[in-house]
Amino acid sequence: MGSANLNRTTSSHISRRNLSFSGPRVSVHRKVWGSLSAYTVATAFFLISSILALGCVLYLSLFRTSIHRGVSPYELIGRTHGCDVFEGSWIPDSSYPLYNSSTCPFAERGFNCLANGRRDTEYLKWRWKPRQCHVPRFDVNQTLESLRGKRVVFVGDSMSRTQWESFICMLMTGVREPKSVYEVKGNNISKRIRFLGVRFHSFNFTVEFFRSVFLVQQGLPPRHGPKRIQSTLKLDKLDDISKKWVDSDVLVFNSGHWWNPGKLFDSGCYFQVGGSLKLGMPITAAFKMAMETWASWVETMVDTDRTHIFFRTFEPSHWSGLNQKVCELTKQPVTEATGEDRSEFVGIITDVVARMRAPVTILNVTSMGAVRSDAHIGPWGDLRPLVDCSHWCLPGVPDAWNELIFHLLANPGIPRPSIRR
Numbered sequence: 001m002g003s004a005n006l007n008r009t010t011s012s013h014i015s016r017r018n019l020s021f022s023g024p025r026v027s028v029h030r031k032v033w034g035s036l037s038a039y040t041v042a043t044a045f046f047l048i049s050s051i052l053a054l055g056c057v058l059y060l061s062l063f064r065t066s067i068h069r070g071v072s073p074y075e076l077i078g079r080t081h082g083c084d085v086f087e088g089s090w091i092p093d094s095s096y097p098l099y100n101s102s103t104c105p106f107a108e109r110g111f112n113c114l115a116n117g118r119r120d121t122e123y124l125k126w127r128w129k130p131r132q133c134h135v136p137r138f139d140v141n142q143t144l145e146s147l148r149g150k151r152v153v154f155v156g157d158s159m160s161r162t163q164w165e166s167f168i169c170m171l172m173t174g175v176r177e178p179k180s181v182y183e184v185k186g187n188n189i190s191k192r193i194r195f196l197g198v199r200f201h202s203f204n205f206t207v208e209f210f211r212s213v214f215l216v217q218q219g220l221p222p223r224h225g226p227k228r229i230q231s232t233l234k235l236d237k238l239d240d241i242s243k244k245w246v247d248s249d250v251l252v253f254n255s256g257h258w259w260n261p262g263k264l265f266d267s268g269c270y271f272q273v274g275g276s277l278k279l280g281m282p283i284t285a286a287f288k289m290a291m292e293t294w295a296s297w298v299e300t301m302v303d304t305d306r307t308h309i310f311f312r313t314f315e316p317s318h319w320s321g322l323n324q325k326v327c328e329l330t331k332q333p334v335t336e337a338t339g340e341d342r343s344e345f346v347g348i349i350t351d352v353v354a355r356m357r358a359p360v361t362i363l364n365v366t367s368m369g370a371v372r373s374d375a376h377i378g379p380w381g382d383l384r385p386l387v388d389c390s391h392w393c394l395p396g397v398p399d400a401w402n403e404l405i406f407h408l409l410a411n412p413g414i415p416r417p418s419i420r421r
């Protein structure tokens with residue numbers, strides 16, 4: 001990772017030097033202009049133009065190379081040695097699942113479908129197989145050792161909390177003394193709490209979760225605004241708890257599921273930029289602005305030589321029926337991608353990340369989930385009779401995202417994409 005950054009700096013340094021190289025020639029040209037014969041002037045002009053043109057060509061080629069290196073999204077995401085680990089399929093594997101939620105104190109009851117009455121168990125027995133490469137089976141001992149002394153932070157909505165719980169439960173299977181793993185403030189896992197931190201005492205690391213569903217700051221509206229406005233999202237300001245995310249080794253973000261009219265406008269929440277309300281701003285434009293705010297926060301606040309940053313893309317839900325209110329699960333993954341995937345959000349995140357100088361790995365989980373209409377909570381949550389075709393059962397799909405995270409962390413060639421070399 002260090003060398004990738006070093007090389008990046010070197011190449012921008014070279015292009016800047018190249019620019020300033022052509023600068024002085026221009027001023028020499030101006031100074032001598034008055035005192036020379038027409039022939040000399042013409043010759044000098046020709047020479048100087050040639051030098052300038054050459055400089056331009058050199059500059060452009062370097063500049064374009066660095067653009068190409070920094071920006072092409074499809075080349076840099078989650079690849080090792082040319083393999084995109086997010087492109088693949090689910091294959092049956094009877095050695096799964098990786099843990100039992102009923103024996104993991106950090107899996108909340110609402111995600112433990114088996115404990116809530118689900119009878120079919122085939123949905124637990126699928127492994128994600130990247131098409132072009134092999135991801136070794138999750139090795140808990142090795143992973144626990146590799147996290148020693150580290151701080152892992154998840155930020156986002158309830159989907160992020162599921163992934164955080166999955167991450168902890170996978171690791172718990174290698175811990176001899178379950179009591180040596182505890183929530184730092186003694187809290188039980190609950191839906192509304194803003195911060196949860198689980199410490200693996202014998203391995204000296206913590207895995208934390210910060211609830212921040214929009215990533216940007218939500219607050220009181222400006223005074224004298226229309227009555228219907230109860231709160232605003234300040235699209236140009238990152239959430240004020242963001243200062244707690246900085247000092248970490250792994251940062252995993254998500255956002256998207258709350259960016260809909262129901263969670264926003266219907267709840268009296270509108271957009272704001274600086275001091276002004278942006279009442280007509282479309283949700284996708286607001287999401288884009290928020291992601292840009294997040295990106296510049298990463299670039300100014302996070303030490304990316306230390307912190308490995310992931311951004312997880314939208315997870316498809318599988319509602320059906322006239323009003324998208326019916327949740328009928330399948331027993332097996334389906335063969336064709338289905339579900340609501342909000343692909344415009346995936347596109348926005350990809351574009352924003354592609355334009356960043358800081359290395360960020362996109363956890364491109366959208367198509368992984370699109371076929372898993374068997375793996376949602378359905379009627380087996382803790383809010384009966386409500387059904388849930390958005391969240392996932394644990395064990396389940398989020399375990400596969402974490403397997404990929406562990407794999408990407410253990411193979412530094414992947415997380416700091418090779419295109420930056």
Ligand SMILES: *[C@@H]1O[C@H](CO)[C@@H](O)[C@H](O)[C@H]1NC(C)=O
Nearest residue numbers: 073074077086087350364367
């Ligand atoms: C995400 O994965 C899908 C399926 O492999 C692929 O079509 C898409 O291009 C990927 N997106 C990015 C940004 O890598």
Ligand SMILES: *[C@@H]1O[C@H](CO)[C@@H](O)[C@H](O)[C@H]1NC(C)=O
Nearest residue numbers: 099100101102103104114121
């Ligand atoms: C999970 O653990 C519980 C409690 O020990 C046990 O009753 C249950 O059978 C286990 N489930 C599986 C699938 O092993």
Ligand SMILES: *[C@@H]1O[C@H](CO)[C@@H](O)[C@H](O)[C@H]1NC(C)=O
Nearest residue numbers: 139140141142173174175176
């Ligand atoms: C993992 O470590 C434990 C001791 O902490 C050991 O008993 C077990 O065999 C190890 N497992 C593997 C797969 O190496």
Ligand SMILES: *[C@@H]1O[C@H](CO)[C@@H](O)[C@H](O)[C@H]1NC(C)=O
Nearest residue numbers: 148149150151203204205206
């Ligand atoms: C625990 O990890 C921290 C770094 O996060 C390190 O400074 C400290 O020395 C470690 N403690 C032990 C007992 O290894």
Ligand SMILES: *[C@@H]1O[C@H](CO)[C@@H](O)[C@H](O)[C@H]1NC(C)=O
Nearest residue numbers: 105183185186187188189190
């Ligand atoms: C956590 O839950 C347990 C059992 O449900 C309860 O005894 C304990 O008081 C709870 N702790 C907190 C901090 O709420």
